[in-house]
Amino acid sequence: xxxxxxxxxxxxxxxxxxxxxxxxxxxxxxxxxxxxxxxxxxxxxxxxxxxxxxxxxxxxxxxxxxxxxxxxxxxxxxxxxxxxxxxxxxxxxxxxxxxxxxxxxxxxxxxxxxxxxxxxxxxxxxxxxxxxxxxxxxxxxxxxxxxxxxxxxxxxxxxxxxxxxxxxxxxxxxxxxxxxxxxxxxxxxxxxxxxxxxxxxxxxxxxxxxxxxxxxxxxxxxxxxxxxxxxxxxxxxxxxxxxxxxxxxxxxxxxxxxxxxxxxxxxxxxxxxxxxxxxxxxx
Amino acid sequence: xxxxxxxxxxxxxxxxxxxxxxxxxxxxxxxxxxxxxxxxxxxxxxxxxxxxxxxxxxxxxxxxxxxxxxxxxxxxxxxxxxxxxxxxxxxxxxxxxxxxxxxxxxxxxxxxxxxxxxxxxxxxxxxxxxxxxxxxxxxxxxxxxxxxxxxxxxxxxxxxxxxxxxxxxxxxxxxxxxxxxxxxxxxxxxxxxxxxxxxxxxxxxxxxxxxxxxxxxxxxxxxxxxxxxxxxxxxxxxxxxxxxxxxxxxxxxxxxxxxxxxxxxxxxx
Numbered sequence: 001x002x003x004x005x006x007x008x009x010x011x012x013x014x015x016x017x018x019x020x021x022x023x024x025x026x027x028x029x030x031x032x033x034x035x036x037x038x039x040x041x042x043x044x045x046x047x048x049x050x051x052x053x054x055x056x057x058x059x060x061x062x063x064x065x066x067x068x069x070x071x072x073x074x075x076x077x078x079x080x081x082x083x084x085x086x087x088x089x090x091x092x093x094x095x096x097x098x099x100x101x102x103x104x105x106x107x108x109x110x111x112x113x114x115x116x117x118x119x120x121x122x123x124x125x126x127x128x129x130x131x132x133x134x135x136x137x138x139x140x141x142x143x144x145x146x147x148x149x150x151x152x153x154x155x156x157x158x159x160x161x162x163x164x165x166x167x168x169x170x171x172x173x174x175x176x177x178x179x180x181x182x183x184x185x186x187x188x189x190x191x192x193x194x195x196x197x198x199x200x201x202x203x204x205x206x207x208x209x210x211x212x213x214x215x216x217x218x219x220x221x222x223x224x225x226x227x228x229x230x231x232x233x234x235x236x237x238x239x240x241x242x243x244x245x246x247x248x249x250x251x252x253x254x255x256x257x258x259x260x261x262x263x264x265x266x267x268x269x270x271x272x273x274x275x276x277x278x279x280x281x282x283x
Numbered sequence: 284x285x286x287x288x289x290x291x292x293x294x295x296x297x298x299x300x301x302x303x304x305x306x307x308x309x310x311x312x313x314x315x316x317x318x319x320x321x322x323x324x325x326x327x328x329x330x331x332x333x334x335x336x337x338x339x340x341x342x343x344x345x346x347x348x349x350x351x352x353x354x355x356x357x358x359x360x361x362x363x364x365x366x367x368x369x370x371x372x373x374x375x376x377x378x379x380x381x382x383x384x385x386x387x388x389x390x391x392x393x394x395x396x397x398x399x400x401x402x403x404x405x406x407x408x409x410x411x412x413x414x415x416x417x418x419x420x421x422x423x424x425x426x427x428x429x430x431x432x433x434x435x436x437x438x439x440x441x442x443x444x445x446x447x448x449x450x451x452x453x454x455x456x457x458x459x460x461x462x463x464x465x466x467x468x469x470x471x472x473x474x475x476x477x478x479x480x481x482x483x484x485x486x487x488x489x490x491x492x493x494x495x496x497x498x499x500x501x502x503x504x505x506x507x508x509x510x511x512x513x514x515x516x517x518x519x520x521x522x523x524x525x526x527x528x529x530x531x532x533x534x535x536x537x538x539x540x541x542x543x544x545x546x547x548x549x550x551x552x
Binding site: 004005006007009010011012013014015016017018020021022023024025027028030031041080083084087100102103104105106107109110111112113114115117118119120121122124126127128131158161189190191215218219221222226236239240243249252253256259260263264267 | 289290293297300301304305307308309310311312314315318325326327364367368369371372374375378379381387390391393394395396397398399400401402404405406407408409411412424427428431460461464485488489490491492495496506509510513521522525528529532536540
């Protein structure tokens with residue numbers, strides 16, 4: 001009798017899927033090295049032109065926009081997500097804990113379109129926020145949220161919040177409360193306990209959450225596409241435009257490839273950071 | 284220990300902050316709910332009159348109905364495939380060591396890092412290079428790849444909390460591996476499998492970006508149909524669709540929560 005029953009049966013479907021993932025990655029690499037034949041969907045001969053084209057200002061601007069969006073989104077998501085995760089982990093009643101969890105998860109489960117469309121109604125020129133502010137007489141003319149970086153960041157913070165809250169809550173729930181009790185018994189007030197014990201101990205969680213927020217924002221498409229409306233061009237919106245408006249799939253492939261390498265590089269930096277922090281924590 | 288004034292102030296500041304953040308999270312959905320009952324085509328706040336006409340409109344627009352059917356079908360097939368492949372993989376990942384295990388794991392988990400637009404573009408190019416038609420199976424393949432990591436994770440967590448002694452007891456009483464699997468392992472893993480499958484179905488139902496790259500007019504999913512609608516029309520029909528959509532997802536989510544507490548799936552306990 002085999003010592004490892006079902007190994008072959010259980011592993012084969014996932015091996016097939018892994019092959020499909022690998023093959024589609026290779027397809028992107030292969031297309032990124034082929035010439036675009038205008039008017040044809042089939043690529044031409046081998047070339048590096050796609051990568052030299054990417055040095056144009058349009059693509060540089062899209063990269064810059066994407067990085068800026070990632071930065072602002074990660075920052076504000078952390079500022080909002082940390083108190084939420086903290087309240088959830090430390091809530092005394094299980095019911096309150098469940099309620100906070102369910103509410104903070106709603107954006108995750110409602111899909112990009114519903115969420116983004118809802119924000120369009122909230123942020124539009126005749127939208128909820130502007131209507132309320134005008135009626136209160138606080139502003140004379142609507143604030144422009146649509147087609148601006150600010151609007152895209154607000155909606156992206158909402159989009160990234162659930163995963164950040166979950167990751168921060170996981171980190172916070174693994175902190176040994178005895179360390180806080182020790183600090184309290186030595187006379188530290190709540191603010192001091194938080195600033196000198198809880199916050200430092202949650203830094204690995206914060207770094208991990210930041211890296212995920214970065215990856216999510218980087219891959220966001222519907223939000224910059226619909227709220228940015230072509231005015232806030234990111235890598236994702238540009239890949240779509242190059243692919244489906246100009247049918248230049250080789251260029252779209254090389255743009256995705258460079259974006260993917262960039263993501264992997266940034267995540268690798270974050271991971272090294274997390275490992276260093278964990279080492280410090282161990283000593 | 285007695286609470287000082289500072290403690291009370293902190294408590295209240297915390298409560299206000301928490302409420303404000305929760306309002307921020309829910310605001311768009313509340314606004315969309317109000318907008319869906321707004322009488323006029325132009326959105327105004329507060330609405331001047333109430334009506335159900337956008338709901339009627341939503342039901343009459345054919346793309347939504349077809350999109351919903353496509354989405355439900357793709358979510359059901361995709362989640363089933365992902366559940367079979369993912370739980371099998373979680374099982375071998377949890378119990379065995381084999382050659383190239385970490386490579387296989389890395390490739391299967393890579394969709395967590397690879398942006399969805401890249402996954403969509405990759406499969407579109409792959410299918411074009413292999414001269415495959417842009418059929419519904421291409422969309423299913425994209426969805427399976429995207430939701431698989433979540434299924435693996437959900438089942439893997441259940442396997443980690445699994446009590447191996449029941450299996451050992453059955454084995455020592457002479458049950459063969461298939462017998463043990465069917466009568467001990469599967470029934471005990473059922474909550475994890477059900478929640479993993481529902482989780483996958485919800486994620487697949489919601490997937491938009493990668494789908495946009497691989498669908499055509501005939502295979503478009505509900506999110507893609509909604510996106511196309513909002514590019515063409517500016518009336519609140521989409522608000523009505525959104526409300527129905529939220530209701531459908533909420534039911535699915537409550538089901539997951541019932542079978543297997545969300546805290547467990549997400550490892551925040």
